Amino acid sequence: MDYEVESSRIAYDGELSRVRVDRVRMPDGEVVNREIVEHPNAVAVVPVEEDGQVVLLRQYRHPFGQAALEIPAGKLDSDGEVPDEAVRRELAEEVGLGAGRLTELVTFHNSSGWTDETTTVYLATGLDPVDAPAGFAAHAEEADMEVVRMPLADVVERARRGELTDAKTLIGVLLAAERLRGRAAH
Amino acid sequence: MDYEVESSRIAYDGELSRVRVDRVRMPDGEVVNREIVEHPNAVAVVPVEEDGQVVLLRQYRHPFGQAALEIPAGKLDSDGEVPDEAVRRELAEEVGLGAGRLTELVTFHNSSGWTDETTTVYLATGLDPVDAPAGFAAHAEEADMEVVRMPLADVVERARRGELTDAKTLIGVLLAAERLRGRAAH
Numbered sequence: 602m603d604y605e606v607e608s609s610r611i612a613y614d615g616e617l618s619r620v621r622v623d624r625v626r627m628p629d630g631e632v633v634n635r636e637i638v639e640h641p642n643a644v645a646v647v648p649v650e651e652d653g654q655v656v657l658l659r660q661y662r663h664p665f666g667q668a669a670l671e672i673p674a675g676k677l678d679s680d681g682e683v684p685d686e687a688v689r690r691e692l693a694e695e696v697g698l699g700a701g702r703l704t705e706l707v708t709f710h711n712s713s714g715w716t717d718e719t720t721t722v723y724l725a726t727g728l729d730p731v732d733a734p735a736g737f738a739a740h741a742e743e744a745d746m747e748v749v750r751m752p753l754a755d756v757v758e759r760a761r762r763g764e765l766t767d768a769k770t771l772i773g774v775l776l777a778a779e780r781l782r783g784r785a786a787h
Numbered sequence: 788m789d790y791e792v793e794s795s796r797i798a799y800d801g802e803l804s805r806v807r808v809d810r811v812r813m814p815d816g817e818v819v820n821r822e823i824v825e826h827p828n829a830v831a832v833v834p835v836e837e838d839g840q841v842v843l844l845r846q847y848r849h850p851f852g853q854a855a856l857e858i859p860a861g862k863l864d865s866d867g868e869v870p871d872e873a874v875r876r877e878l879a880e881e882v883g884l885g886a887g888r889l890t891e892l893v894t895f896h897n898s899s900g901w902t903d904e905t906t907t908v909y910l911a912t913g914l915d916p917v918d919a920p921a922g923f924a925a926h927a928e929e930a931d932m933e934v935v936r937m938p939l940a941d942v943v944e945r946a947r948r949g950e951l952t953d954a955k956t957l958i959g960v961l962l963a964a965e966r967l968r969g970r971a972a973h
Contacts, residue, residue: 604847604849604852612799612801613798613799613801613806615798615799615806615808615822616820616822617822617901618806618822618824618901620799620801620804620806622801623849625849628931634802635849636801636802636803636804637849637850638804638824638902640824640898640901643898643900661790662896662899662900663790663809663811663821663823664823664896664899664900664901664902664903665896665899665903666790669896669899671899705949706949707946707949707951707952707957708949708952709951709952709953709954709957710848710850710851710855710952710953710954711897711898711954712826712829712897712898712902712904712906712954713848713850713851713855713857713952713953713954714829714848714850715803715804715826715850716824716850716898716902717850717851718898719952720898745814757965760893760962760965761962761965761966761969763891763892763893763894765893765895766893766894766895766896766899766905767895767896767899768895768896768897768898768899768954768958771893771895771957771958771961771962772954772957772958772961775957775958775961775962775965776946776947776957776961779943779946779947779961780947783947
């Protein structure tokens with residue numbers, strides 16, 4: 602496939618989001634504008650405790666004006682943080698846990714048609730309490746987050762009923778269930 | 788929870804994306820800016836044929852400069868189209884199928900921290916060939932799409948191995964598998 606970018610301009614440069622407009626020559630020769638929202642990549646993690654409980658957060662989400670049940674997650678720090686470090690930081694900051702074992706489940710595109718954001722999701726097991734990192738100050742939304750523990754089978758059942766509405770949470774929980782089913786079977 | 792929007796402005800108004808910046812008074816009294824990317828909502832559909840094959844598309848995605856394996860999907864038309872109509876239109880346009888039965892699986896938030904986009908995902912069964920809608924002209928990317936049929940169990944296995952990278956496809960396929968497993972068990 603041949604989609605040549607003839608020119609490119611930044612149409613908006615905000616605090617976190619940046620809009621890029623590319624002029625693209627399509628395979629049939631037509632030249633079209635493509636609007637892409639550039640956004641920092643994210644990590645997310647499904648923490649599963651030894652007794653099969655998943656550690657979730659109930660968290661206010663401003664774009665929807667309501668709270669949602671989600672797995673711990675966050676953006677990569679802009680100073681070159683790698684996903685593996687970021688996920689250990691988020692686990693400590695948001696739910697006060699350290700992971701003996703991190704398994705990468707997938708790196709997915711949140712909305713592949715219009716933004717370059719990707720989210721890397723991990724399964725965390727062998728969990729132990731840790732202190733929040735030195736210098737960590739919770740944002741207002743984080744101060745308001747509520748930790749919710751729930752058996753993995755119950756979280757999957759909520760997903761099956763359409764009651765979980767957050768992409769990274771659905772993907773993480775359903776893939777974690779597939780993996781742990783796999784482990785149990787072998 | 789009390790997150791009062793004190794003021795709001797449109798910082799960018801593009802072809803599909805619009806950036807809104809809200810000044811929000813947090814529960815602790817602090818006032819912060821929140822940048823939200825407004826984007827049209829989408830529908831997506833997992834078409835499962837009678838013999839258990841899923842109908843997928845291999846499609847070029849400009850934000851990543853590469854092709855991805857995805858379920859059929861599209862944005863809601865701006866003239867007030869409802870998800871149920873949109874998904875029947877996409878099924879006909881993209882893979883030439885009509886559905887005897889549409890089951891809504893979930894309406895999810897693609898990236899709940901920073902955009903208001905939601906995607907409603909359906910399971911489609913009882914499939915029959917139909918003509919593309921009258922007046923339908925494929926865009927260049929659509930002309931370049933390739934239809935790929937694959938057994939549902941193989942698609943789930945690809946998801947399990949982290950090889951599917953599109954959010955709506957992962958969520959649709961994993962939830963369809965949960966539902967169909969449920970139907971088989973009862």
